[in-house]
Amino acid sequence: MKVTITDIAQAAGLSPATVSLVLNNRPSRISESTKNKVKALAQEMGYHPSFAAVNLRTSRSYTLGLVIPDIRNDYYATYAKGLEDVCQEMNWSMILCTTNQHPLREKQYIEALYAKNIDGVAIVTTPSSADDSIYDSNRELLLSMKVPIVQTDLTNYREPINAVVCDHEKGGYIATLHLLSLGHRKIAFITGPSGLEAAQSRLEGCKRAFHKYNLKWDDDLVYEGDYTYESGLNGIDYLCDREFTAVFALNDLMAYGVYNGLSKYNLSVPEDVSVVGYDDHFLSAILTVPLTTVRQPVYEMGKEAARILIHAAEHPDAKPVITTFDLKLILRKSTRKID
Amino acid sequence: MKVTITDIAQAAGLSPATVSLVLNNRPSRISESTKNKVKALAQEMGYHPSFAAVNLRTSRSYTLGLVIPDIRNDYYATYAKGLEDVCQEMNWSMILCTTNQHPLREKQYIEALYAKNIDGVAIVTTPSSADDSIYDSNRELLLSMKVPIVQTDLTNYREPINAVVCDHEKGGYIATLHLLSLGHRKIAFITGPSGLEAAQSRLEGCKRAFHKYNLKWDDDLVYEGDYTYESGLNGIDYLCDREFTAVFALNDLMAYGVYNGLSKYNLSVPEDVSVVGYDDHFLSAILTVPLTTVRQPVYEMGKEAARILIHAAEHPDAKPVITTFDLKLILRKSTRKID
DNA sequence: TAAAGTTGACAAAAGGTTTTACCATGTGTT
DNA sequence: AACACATGGTAAAACCTTTTGTCAACTTTA
Numbered sequence: 001m002k003v004t005i006t007d008i009a010q011a012a013g014l015s016p017a018t019v020s021l022v023l024n025n026r027p028s029r030i031s032e033s034t035k036n037k038v039k040a041l042a043q044e045m046g047y048h049p050s051f052a053a054v055n056l057r058t059s060r061s062y063t064l065g066l067v068i069p070d071i072r073n074d075y076y077a078t079y080a081k082g083l084e085d086v087c088q089e090m091n092w093s094m095i096l097c098t099t100n101q102h103p104l105r106e107k108q109y110i111e112a113l114y115a116k117n118i119d120g121v122a123i124v125t126t127p128s129s130a131d132d133s134i135y136d137s138n139r140e141l142l143l144s145m146k147v148p149i150v151q152t153d154l155t156n157y158r159e160p161i162n163a164v165v166c167d168h169e170k171g172g173y174i175a176t177l178h179l180l181s182l183g184h185r186k187i188a189f190i191t192g193p194s195g196l197e198a199a200q201s202r203l204e205g206c207k208r209a210f211h212k213y214n215l216k217w218d219d220d221l222v223y224e225g226d227y228t229y230e231s232g233l234n235g236i237d238y239l240c241d242r243e244f245t246a247v248f249a250l251n252d253l254m255a256y257g258v259y260n261g262l263s264k265y266n267l268s269v270p271e272d273v274s275v276v277g278y279d280d281h282f283l284s285a286i287l288t289v290p291l292t293t294v295r296q297p298v299y300e301m302g303k304e305a306a307r308i309l310i311h312a313a314e315h316p317d318a319k320p321v322i323t324t325f326d327l328k329l330i331l332r333k334s335t336r337k338i339d
Numbered sequence: 340m341k342v343t344i345t346d347i348a349q350a351a352g353l354s355p356a357t358v359s360l361v362l363n364n365r366p367s368r369i370s371e372s373t374k375n376k377v378k379a380l381a382q383e384m385g386y387h388p389s390f391a392a393v394n395l396r397t398s399r400s401y402t403l404g405l406v407i408p409d410i411r412n413d414y415y416a417t418y419a420k421g422l423e424d425v426c427q428e429m430n431w432s433m434i435l436c437t438t439n440q441h442p443l444r445e446k447q448y449i450e451a452l453y454a455k456n457i458d459g460v461a462i463v464t465t466p467s468s469a470d471d472s473i474y475d476s477n478r479e480l481l482l483s484m485k486v487p488i489v490q491t492d493l494t495n496y497r498e499p500i501n502a503v504v505c506d507h508e509k510g511g512y513i514a515t516l517h518l519l520s521l522g523h524r525k526i527a528f529i530t531g532p533s534g535l536e537a538a539q540s541r542l543e544g545c546k547r548a549f550h551k552y553n554l555k556w557d558d559d560l561v562y563e564g565d566y567t568y569e570s571g572l573n574g575i576d577y578l579c580d581r582e583f584t585a586v587f588a589l590n591d592l593m594a595y596g597v598y599n600g601l602s603k604y605n606l607s608v609p610e611d612v613s614v615v616g617y618d619d620h621f622l623s624a625i626l627t628v629p630l631t632t633v634r635q636p637v638y639e640m641g642k643e644a645a646r647i648l649i650h651a652a653e654h655p656d657a658k659p660v661i662t663t664f665d666l667k668l669i670l671r672k673s674t675r676k677i678d
Numbered sequence: 679t680a681a682a683g684t685t686g687a688c689a690a691a692a693g694g695t696t697t698t699a700c701c702a703t704g705t706g707t708t
Numbered sequence: 709a710a711c712a713c714a715t716g717g718t719a720a721a722a723c724c725t726t727t728t729g730t731c732a733a734c735t736t737t738a
Contacts, residue, residue, distance in 0.1 A: 053694035
């Protein structure tokens with residue numbers, strides 16, 4: 001049915017060993033003429049190596065696993081796209097593992113990936129406050145598998161580990177600076193879960209900006225959200241009887257909630273309140289009031305993750321690498337100078 | 340390193356054959372006592388079958404391929420999620436293949452999937468007007484691989500083929516009916532590419548609604564878009580010097596374009612113009628003017644696709660099945676009764 | 679008691695590749 | 709002539725399962 005290495009050997013009057021050597025460009029003493037003959041024959045007969053056989057023999061799968069909470073979230077989808085584009089380029093495959101935030105499901109996936117001799121896994125789910133222990137044991141499991149892994153936005157792990165991260169401290173800093181420079185002084189913050197490293201860094205950046213302007217930080221204007229649309233809405237409910245001229249929502253989804261929360265109180269953006277988001281979700285440019293936001297190079301991060309993994313798979317004793325990406329403030333219509 | 344079937348055999352004082360038979364519950368004459376012993380041992384020693392070996396021996400991978408144009412599009416992401424959820428349930432895997440609309444890339448993917456002994460592929464990309472021939476030859480390739488495949492929203496293929504489809508004719512019908520029942524008579528349509536079967540059906544449904552009301556259909560109020568945000572904008576530019584009280588955009592993304600296009604001409608929704616979308620993108624509920632739209636059960640379609648494929652993989656001579664899904668009109672704030 | 683049937687398990691091949699150690703043959707040295 | 713050394717290539721094992729035909733050892737039947 002399928003044409004094998006042996007078929008080619010037969011057709012060429014050679015041994016399978018030779019064919020294999022040629023087709024993999026192994027250093028060996030084989031004459032140019034036979035090399036050419038084999039290559040031509042392989043082409044002509046439509047040879048494709050059996051993935052299973054290669055995998056069995058070499059314990060390599062040329063496959064990456066991507067473990068994320070939710071593929072419908074544009075952030076993860078973009079990351080996935082980056083990862084996959086590099087995979088495709090290198091002729092690798094990507095298995096998608098969406099955990100829906102279930103640590104147990106994550107565990108199942110990790111075990112399945114193991115059985116498949118996966119060559120690397122990019123894991124974006126991050127242990128937050130709750131259920132840390134299972135997430136941690138999953139990491140442990142992953143590490144014990146001796147498979148290269150790359151984390152996202154999580155650097156403070158027990159041992160050195162590959163990671164792609166953004167300089168979120170700077171992200172928080174430049175966005176806050178922007179608002180301050182427009183004259184805002186009463187700025188409200190709707191943050192991410194305080195258990196997340198990346199959320200903390202962002203907030204620290206915000207504080208640094210205040211510090212730079214010699215302003216007192218006011219914890220009363222900080223509402224801890226959880227990166228959902230609803231928590232943006234709730235944030236405004238919390239803030240409604242406080243005084244503020246600007247809101248910095250630490251992701252775009254919450255900023256959308258802020259938009260609608262504000263309109264509930266008949267406040268308009270940016271006339272009454274300036275709003276800044278974080279992520280540059282593709283919709284932010286499209287909204288009737290386009291959102292000023294901090295752009296993360298998520299696609300590039302996905303690509304880099306793939307590169308790191310593939311490299312690590314090919315160089316078993318490569319040192320862990322941490323690639324840091326820069327952030328950019330995208331100015332749109334949701335912020336204005338205060339009178 | 341990894342524990343194999345032979346290790347278990349050794350530990351139990353049995354042959355690998357017996358262990359395999361037990362672990363796969365093959366009908367065979369093996370005493371209960373040995374069965375139990377083997378199972379216990381497997382558990383205890385942490386045995387996981389080698390995917391590669393099973394794959395090589397049985398030519399089965401327990402893996403599905405998903406071929407889509409773009410994972411960042413919520414429609415495909417939702418479909419992917421449905422497919423993957425079922426896979427996970429059955430302990431299968433899913434390889435993501437994002438073509439970015441490149442037929443050649445699609446071809447590469449199909450070949451790669453073939454080499455992996457893929458057990459089924461869900462293919463959502465649909466040959467539209469341009470480049471049909473390559474897409475067609477890709478389908479041909481897929482069919483020649485004798486791998487179960489399931490299409491989406493494409494039924495008129497040369498030979499019977501699995502498919503999950505929506506009754507788009509009805510979708511167009513009910514949405515148009517809604518506008519008509521609100522008193523609208525000058526209704527503009529921004530359609531999808533006329534080469535797509537699903538886009539055609541939708542339009543036909545619209546026409547049927549007009550027919551039911553004994554109204555004359557006006558081709559001048561139809562703008563052919565391509566399902567992008569921009570084409571929604573362009574649609575309004577085209578329509579601006581025509582008379583209309585409602586717009587039916589045949590997907591939500593274009594409806595967003597319509598929103599912004601209208602605001603450019605100082606027309607507001609729904610006061611001046613009613614707008615209906617199609618898809619029920621998750622954002623449609625969140626917009627400042629929530630969008631009335633036709634909801635497709637995309638997640639369910641993804642799940643069904645997986646079920647069809649897994650079933651077909653397990654029953655080699657199953658007949659092609661076509662599952663049709665119902666559509667629902669979701670009433671929100673973007674449409675109003677005409678005075 | 680010999681033949682027939684059952685029961686419980688196994689030997690061995692097959693699936694397609696990679697890799698190492700080895701083998702002929704031919705060429706160049708002394 | 710005897711040897712060393714390139715040159716070009718191959719044999720065979722290994723990777724881990726699945727599956728079929730076979731085989732002892734018992735038990736039952738005639």
